[in-house]
Amino acid sequence: MNERDDFEQRLREARTRQGLDKPQGGTSGGLPPGPMGVGFRVGVELVSALVVGIGIGLLLDRWLGTKPWLFLLFFVAGAAAGIMNIYRLFNPRRGRKN
Amino acid sequence: MAAEGKAIDALSQFELAPFLGAVGESVRFSQSNAHMLLAFGLITALMLWGTARRAIIPGRLQALAESGYEFIYGIVEGQVGSEGKRYFPFVFSIFMFVLFGNMLGLLPFAFTYTSHIAVTFALAALVFIVVTVVALAIHGTHFFSYFFPEGAPKALAPLIIPIEIISYLSRPISLSVRLFANMVAGHVMLKVFATFVVMIGSAAGVLGLIGAVLPMAMNVALVGFEILVAFLQAYVFAILTSIYLHDAVHLH
Structure with a gap:
């Protein structure tokens, strides 16, 4: 720059x-202005992706009867998605104008 | 009152109560629904009366209506681009509904319907569904390429696609939890400090009255802060809706 x-x-x-x-x-x-806003935003992004991952894992486990394994797998995937959400927050996808 | 029994009861303000007595109870019409209707009426009145005179030099009401319109128009056009104009009514409605919900909740005796996750999640789910439908309508099955960024190595597909899908599905949750948590936290803080005023003030005579000034001052500052938060959260909700619409229209 x-x-x-x-x-x-x-x-x-x-x-x-x-x-x-x-x-x-x-x-x-x-991003909302101020450190409080940014911090809160980041926390929510991280946790919500984790919640979705855990939810998918538990549902699939109940459906397929593979008790802990898919939960563990999707826990990790949810955590990764949370990190990616935060990465996107500061580096939006390519091609966005303005 | 909250101060009774020396317990701080900060959460009872979020309980639903039937509105209009037995009539409201029979159809499950709560004060939350009543405030939604009130917000709807106020928004409609603002836009209708505000734009009725069409003065070249706007009065206060017209200036308010016009600045609200232009504010959201700027967001939508800036984020989605010129083809995003057709989504302006959607974003504007969402913004005004959230803004009036947040602001009305700060008035005495009022209820904040955006402090219920059921309401905010319904709004976020609406945004999520509209965005997905828009993306599917514009791009068809090509929309699913959104979940695999081009240029990424094919071998990583089993890893990237679930993560992208989880990230996409987490949008309505983060959208709703953010608004809901901000509103709940703000109103709990207001209630806690208001309870301190009563507790300290009724405790020890003159000394207590002097001490009660401190939480009172804190509450005055908090109300100002909450007005900022009320606007900011409505703004964040609107701008995230626009960003999601941008992703839906342009895919990436």
């Missing part, structure tokens, strides 16, 4: 912070 872009971004952030511009959120992928 060259210096000019950096300045433009900081100017935009400062203007947003002062309420001069409406927050667009395009660059940050919808």
Whole structure:
């Protein structure tokens, strides 16, 4: 990132912070401002993916009768998906404009 | 009252009660439903009255309606692109409903319907279904390529696809839990500090009254903070809906 872009971004952030511009959120992928907001956002993303993974694992286990194994597998997959959610939060998918 | 028996009862404010007595009880119409109807009425009134006069120099109501409109329009167009305009009514409705739910809940005696996971999850599930249907309608079966980023080695497919699917399925959960948890946490904090005011104030005469000023001041600050959170969470809900719509329209 060259210096000019950096300045433009900081100017935009400062203007947003002062309420001069409406927050667009395009660059940050919808991250709320402030460390509390970011922290909360990250926590929720991590846990929700884990919950979905565990849920899928338990349901498949009950259906197929393979008691602990699919749960363990999907626990790991859910954790990985949680990490990926957080990665996406800070590095949105390629090709997003603005 | 919450202060009775020296116990802090911060959660009873989220309990549902029948509205309008026996009539409400027979059809299971709670104060939560009543506040939803109120929010719906207020939003409709704001938009109808606000835009009725169509003044060139807007009055307060018109300025409010127009700035709300333009705010969401900017988000949708900025995130989804110009072809996202057709989804504007959807995002605007969701935003206004969440915003009014959060804001109404801060008024005295009001109920915050966004503090119930059932409500927020219903909203998030609606967003999830609409986004998925939009993606399927635009891209057909090509939509499923979303779960396997191009350029990734084929050997990793059994690993990547389940993870991507779990990540996709976690969207409505993170969307709903975020709004719900923020609202519950805020209102619990308000209630706890309000209980402190009563507890300390009724404890030890003049000294207690002086001490009660501290949690009172805290509560004043918290109300301001909660107004910020109420707006911010509605904004986050709207912008995430737009981001998901962007993914649905452009796939990646």
